[in-house]
Amino acid sequence: MSVAQAFDRGAARYDLMVALNPGYHRELRRAAAALVERTEICRRRGSPSVIDLPSIDIPSNDLSFIDLACGSGASTRALVDAAPPRTAVLGLDASPGMLAQATAKDWPAEVRFDRAVAGTLDVDVIGRGRHDGVLTCYLFRNVAADQRDLAVRETYDLLRPGGWLVVQEYSVAGNPRARRVWDAVCLGVIIPLGILVDRNRDLYRYLWRSVLNFDPVDRFAERLLAAGFTDVAHRTATGWQRGVLHTFVARKPDRST
Incomplete structure (x- = not known):
């Protein structure tokens, strides 16, 4: 059974399962807020906009975000709630079952969903260099280790200059206490x-x-730097997930850098 098939099988009750995890939605909201806040700060400072690029038509005054590995839509909801009105949000996931759960929910007109597999994204169709931010929660550990750098690079290629990536992921390797808790x-x-x-x-x-x-x-963090990101930083979660769950932020450099 593939990873996508395993998530298909669990899709119908996945929202219930994650709701039983103390802090799950709180940490998604924190990750989404981190992305929106950094993006808006860069906009106010006058980071360069992308011009003369094909693909998705995004009004210049509105933001465009990708929720990569959107699952049943919990991270998408956190992103929509954090973002200003008229923000375009594209949710992408490898699991048709999870996408069915996500699309069945009530969303603003600017939100849409599609199937895509990290490591094999058609970056040009999705919009190379067109997006202000990418949020990805619980994705990269599901990507084979030898494909992980490619998947990180895809997020880099989707961002406009000055755009931000926010990654939320569990990691316990090298931390015995976190391993015991997990x-x-x-x-x-x-x-x-x-x-x-x-x-x-x-x-x-x-x-x-x-x-x-x-x-x-x-x-x-080294993978993010190797892909070309700057301003890479990370923090851990609160509560029982301290040392177990981590949020990474990384910025695609402006054209001038």
Whole structure:
């Protein structure tokens, strides 16, 4: 079973499962706010706009964001709520089941969804250099390690000069305390709940292992720098997710840099 198929199987009850995770939606809102705040600051400072580029027609006074790995739409909702009116938001995900859950919800006219797989994005169709920001939550650990740099580079290519990437991701490698917390929460709570609520042991065991196998925090920051991003920084979450969940921010340089 592929990763997308595993998420398809769990899509119908995924919102219920994440709602049982204390702090899940709070941290999504913090990540979305970080992206919107940085983007608006850059706009006020007069970062250069993109001109004479084909593809998606975006009014010059409005923002355009991508929610990459939008899932059932929880991160999209956080982004829409944080962004100013008339912001265009494109939610992309590899799982048709998750996209079906997302599209069934009520959205402003500027929000749309489509299927796409990180590492194989058609950047020109989506809009090379056209977007003010990319939010991606819980994506990169689901990308094979040998494709991860390519997937990071795709986000870089989608951004306009001066645009921001915000990544939210679990990472416990190299942190024994965080590893113990993650193991305890997954083995004691998440996987049993997945079996009880969703009868989907495979998905939640996969999610547990995917975090164990993901990059250490410093290694993922290095990937961002290698792709060409600047101003790379990261912080950890609060509550039980401290040291386990991390938010990275990174900026595509202006043309002059």
